[in-house]
Amino acid sequence: MEVFVSGASLLKVDKYYENGLLDLAVASVSQLEAQLSEQKPDVIILANGYGEVTEEQTQLAGKLSNALGLKVPAIRVENADASGGSAVFSAYSLVKSGIAKSALVVGAEKLGDFPSSHLNDVIAQNLDEEFSYRAGVVPQAYAAIQMKLYMKKYNLPREYFAEWPYQMHKNAAENPNALLKFPVERDTILSSQVVSDPLRLFDTSARADGASAILITNEEVARKTCETPVKIEGVHFSNAGVNLRELLSVREAVLPWREFRPDFYEIHDSYSITAAMILDELGQERGKSLYSLDQLQVNFSGGLKARGYPGGATGVYQVAEGFLQITGTFKGKRVKDPRRGLVISMDDLGSTAISIALSR
Amino acid sequence: MEVFVSGASLLKVDKYYENGLLDLAVASVSQLEAQLSEQKPDVIILANGYGEVTEEQTQLAGKLSNALGLKVPAIRVENADASGGSAVFSAYSLVKSGIAKSALVVGAEKLGDFPSSHLNDVIAQNLDEEFSYRAGVVPQAYAAIQMKLYMKKYNLPREYFAEWPYQMHKNAAENPNALLKFPVERDTILSSQVVSDPLRLFDTSARADGASAILITNEEVARKTCETPVKIEGVHFSNAGVNLRELLSVREAVLPWREFRPDFYEIHDSYSITAAMILDELGQERGKSLYSLDQLQVNFSGGLKARGYPGGATGVYQVAEGFLQITGTFKGKRVKDPRRGLVISMDDLGSTAISIALSR
Numbered sequence: 001m002e003v004f005v006s007g008a009s010l011l012k013v014d015k016y017y018e019n020g021l022l023d024l025a026v027a028s029v030s031q032l033e034a035q036l037s038e039q040k041p042d043v044i045i046l047a048n049g050y051g052e053v054t055e056e057q058t059q060l061a062g063k064l065s066n067a068l069g070l071k072v073p074a075i076r077v078e079n080a081d082a083s084g085g086s087a088v089f090s091a092y093s094l095v096k097s098g099i100a101k102s103a104l105v106v107g108a109e110k111l112g113d114f115p116s117s118h119l120n121d122v123i124a125q126n127l128d129e130e131f132s133y134r135a136g137v138v139p140q141a142y143a144a145i146q147m148k149l150y151m152k153k154y155n156l157p158r159e160y161f162a163e164w165p166y167q168m169h170k171n172a173a174e175n176p177n178a179l180l181k182f183p184v185e186r187d188t189i190l191s192s193q194v195v196s197d198p199l200r201l202f203d204t205s206a207r208a209d210g211a212s213a214i215l216i217t218n219e220e221v222a223r224k225t226c227e228t229p230v231k232i233e234g235v236h237f238s239n240a241g242v243n244l245r246e247l248l249s250v251r252e253a254v255l256p257w258r259e260f261r262p263d264f265y266e267i268h269d270s271y272s273i274t275a276a277m278i279l280d281e282l283g284q285e286r287g288k289s290l291y292s293l294d295q296l297q298v299n300f301s302g303g304l305k306a307r308g309y310p311g312g313a314t315g316v317y318q319v320a321e322g323f324l325q326i327t328g329t330f331k332g333k334r335v336k337d338p339r340r341g342l343v344i345s346m347d348d349l350g351s352t353a354i355s356i357a358l359s360r
Numbered sequence: 361m362e363v364f365v366s367g368a369s370l371l372k373v374d375k376y377y378e379n380g381l382l383d384l385a386v387a388s389v390s391q392l393e394a395q396l397s398e399q400k401p402d403v404i405i406l407a408n409g410y411g412e413v414t415e416e417q418t419q420l421a422g423k424l425s426n427a428l429g430l431k432v433p434a435i436r437v438e439n440a441d442a443s444g445g446s447a448v449f450s451a452y453s454l455v456k457s458g459i460a461k462s463a464l465v466v467g468a469e470k471l472g473d474f475p476s477s478h479l480n481d482v483i484a485q486n487l488d489e490e491f492s493y494r495a496g497v498v499p500q501a502y503a504a505i506q507m508k509l510y511m512k513k514y515n516l517p518r519e520y521f522a523e524w525p526y527q528m529h530k531n532a533a534e535n536p537n538a539l540l541k542f543p544v545e546r547d548t549i550l551s552s553q554v555v556s557d558p559l560r561l562f563d564t565s566a567r568a569d570g571a572s573a574i575l576i577t578n579e580e581v582a583r584k585t586c587e588t589p590v591k592i593e594g595v596h597f598s599n600a601g602v603n604l605r606e607l608l609s610v611r612e613a614v615l616p617w618r619e620f621r622p623d624f625y626e627i628h629d630s631y632s633i634t635a636a637m638i639l640d641e642l643g644q645e646r647g648k649s650l651y652s653l654d655q656l657q658v659n660f661s662g663g664l665k666a667r668g669y670p671g672g673a674t675g676v677y678q679v680a681e682g683f684l685q686i687t688g689t690f691k692g693k694r695v696k697d698p699r700r701g702l703v704i705s706m707d708d709l710g711s712t713a714i715s716i717a718l719s720r
Contacts, residue, residue: 052412052438056493058485059440062712065599071612073597074712075446076438078412080419086435090450097457125418133416237433239425252431352422352434 002219003095005358006226007035008320010212013179013308015112021048021055024211025064025108032213035225041215042100044074047087047107049312053122054110064106080126081268083107084315085345085354091216092235102221107316108211119207126348139348140204144196146244147273151198154287158198161272162189163290165202165305168269172302175332179208179308203272210310212317228327233260233357242351249353250281250344257342260357264297264325264335266318268346269304278344300325300333315345315354322358362579363455365718366586367395368680370572372537373668375472381408381415384571385424385468392573395585401575402460404434407447407467409672413482414470424466440486441628443467444675445705445714451576452595462581467676468571471669479567486708499708500564504556506604507633511558514647518558521632522549523650525562525665528629532662535692539568539668563632570670572677588687593620593717602711609713610641610704617702620717624657624685624695626678628706629664638704660685660693675705675714682718
C-alpha cells in the first residue's frame, strides 16, 4: 500500500513562555482541522523526547488525544532527538500495513524555558553509556572529539566548519518560522564562545520550543483530503551506536536510497561536525562537503542551527518542511524543482538514524 | 496474518538495588536467547513509563538494542502505566501487517530505589489535567473519591474492598516471582495505614523493579521457534479520559470481546476500587464482583497488589503471565483448562485501556 503525507503544519520555533507543551501541540494540530473533520485519524503518535523532565508530565499522548477530543489509540514515542523520525516510522508502518488509514503524527517539545546549564543536563541523558552522564560528560564533549578527529583525518582548518552555520543562518533569514532569522558573518561564528574546544557556540543547535503536525495517510484518504499529497517512498531505521569517527547509523539508513537522487535534504545538524559527517554519508566528497553548500539544497529551513532545534519534535518538522517544499508552499527559501527530498532524523550524536524519502 | 506470543520471560518483581534498568531488561531478554539466535527480531519495542525521571536516561530503546547487539529499529513507547499494553499494540500491529516477522517487546521499570513520597510525585505526572499535579494532587486522592462514590452508589461497606487484597495475597503466596509472597488477613488489610480515606495501604499496588520480555511473531516464526505458541486474537485500545464513576476506557476496550468468554484475566488493579470497577466492566454483577472472586480466575499472578507493580512494564508481565498460564508453565497457581485469557493493561486511573486477548 502506498503511503502519503497529506497535510503538514508547524509553529515557528520560538520561546513560548506562556504556553505549555500540550497548548503547542494542540495549536499545531488545529491548522489541520479541516482535514481532520473530513477524516478522523485512526491513531495519534506523539513524538516527544524530554517531557517527563521538562514538563513533569507522563502519558502526554493520551492527554493530547483527550485535549483534541479524539478517542483513538494514542502513543508517545520517545527516542530522544530521534523521536520525530521514530514516530514517522511508526505511523508509516501502521498505514503501510492497512491497520490505519490515517495517522496523526505530532511532534512537540519545550526546551525554551530553561537555561543551557539545565538543558545540557537533560540532553546528556541521551549519552550512550549511562556512566558518561553520571560522570558529568555532556554530548558537546563527544562532538568536540569528533571534530578534532575529523580535522586531523582530512587536514582541515577550524575555519572549515564555519561554512555550516554561515549557510544555515542565510537560509533561516528567509524562513519566517525560524528561531534565528538573521545572517551571521564567518568572523562572528569563529569568535563565538568556546563550548568544548574546538566546538563553539555557533557550531551547536539552537534549542527552543516547537510543535509540528503531519498527516500520514493511505492513498484513498490522501486523494480525498489533500490536493497535493506527497508520497513517502520509504522509511529506514538504523541503530548503530555512537562512533566518534563515522556516522554508521546514517550510512546504514541511507543505503537503500543510493538510486533515489534527492533534489533536497533536511538533515539533523546537531553540530557543524555532524552536518559535515552526514553530508559525507550522503555522497559528497569526504572532508570537502561543507565547501559545496552552494551547490547543495540542504536544510533550506535553516536547520537545527538556525531554524532551531525543538528536541524530539525535530523529525516531524523536517518531514513537514519536506512536504511544504514539494507542494510549493514553504514560506522560506524554495528548492528548485523539488521532486524528491530526503529527511535524516537522528539523535544527538547519531547513535540512531532514520531516513525518510519523500517524492512528488 | 495471525499473530502469536512465541516466548515469554519475566524477572521476579523485586528491589534490585544493585542493577540498573538496562541490566534488568537485558537479563529478561537473555532467557529468550535460544529463540533469538534462531530468529533475530525485526524490531524492539521497549515499554517504560518513568525512566527519564527515575533513571535519568532517555533513548533507552536504542541503548537496549546496542546492549543486546541487535542493530534493529528500537522504539521506546511511553504511555505511563499503560506503556506495556501500548508496546504490545505496536508490536502486534507490526507483525499483523507483515512489516515485522518477529518483534521483541521488553517491559522494564525501576521504582524500587525510591521512597513513596518521591514515587507519588513521579506517578502523579500521569494525572489527566496537568494542573492537578502542579497543585500537589496525587492519583490516590482520585482513587479515594472513586471508592467513596462507588460505596455510595452500591451501598457497600468499607469491608467490601478488603476482598481484593485478601485474594491477591493468597494468589501471590503461590507465585515465586511475586514481590509480596505472603497471605494477609482481612483485619490486617482493614487496619492498615490510611493513604487517602477510605483508601488504605493494602488497597494500593506494590511498586518495585521488574523486567519482562515477550516475543510477538507471525505464524511461521512461531512454529519454527516455539513448541507452544499462543495466539493473540486481537488488541483493542481506548482513550476515554479519567472518569470518577465509570471506567469508560475499559468498557470500550473490552466491547469487541463480548463473545470471547475468557477462562482467566490479568487486570491492572492499581487500587482495590480499580479492580472492582474493571470486573464490573468484564460482565460481573455491578457492585458485587469482589464477592465472587472464588469463582473467578483473575490475577493468579497476585496482581499489582501482590505480584507487584513494575510501572510501565506491567502490561508486558501480564501478557507473559497469560502465555505461561496457557502453555502450562506458570510457576504459581494454575488456571484450570486455560484456553483463553484476557489482559487489561491500563494507566493508573484508567484514562487509557488496552485489551489483549490470548488463546490456545
